[in-house]
Amino acid sequence: MRDWAVKRRERTKHLIELGGLVIKAGLVDLIDDDRATLYGAFLDLADRLRGDERASALTLWKRKGKRVFEAEQKTRE
Structure with a gap:
């Protein structure tokens, strides 16, 4: 796999994890x-x-x- 593709996957995983924390903290529901x-x-x-x-x-x-x-x-x- 190309270096740029690996970096893109790593970045995507990181962003998904951060989004999960926003949801896990209940912020999405609290602010509609x-x-x-x-x-x-x-x-x-x-x-x-x-x-x-x-x-x-x-x-x-x-x-x-x-x-x-x-x-x-x-x-x-």
């Missing part, structure tokens, strides 16, 4: 699949990550995400 609202929320997140609260926000979000991933893993076992 309003993509402008979702995009605005992402832009707000990006602004926060460019600001002074970057480190604390990343720590909080990572901790919360890991906790939920671990809880979901336990329910599957």
Whole structure:
């Protein structure tokens, strides 16, 4: 397989996984699949990550995400 095709497949897989997280977080249902609202929320997140609260926000979000991933893993076992 050509290098560009491999990279395209990797990118597609990555985008699908990110979209899955948006759905898994319940955002699609909470905003009635309003993509402008979702995009605005992402832009707000990006602004926060460019600001002074970057480190604390990343720590909080990572901790919360890991906790939920671990809880979901336990329910599957």
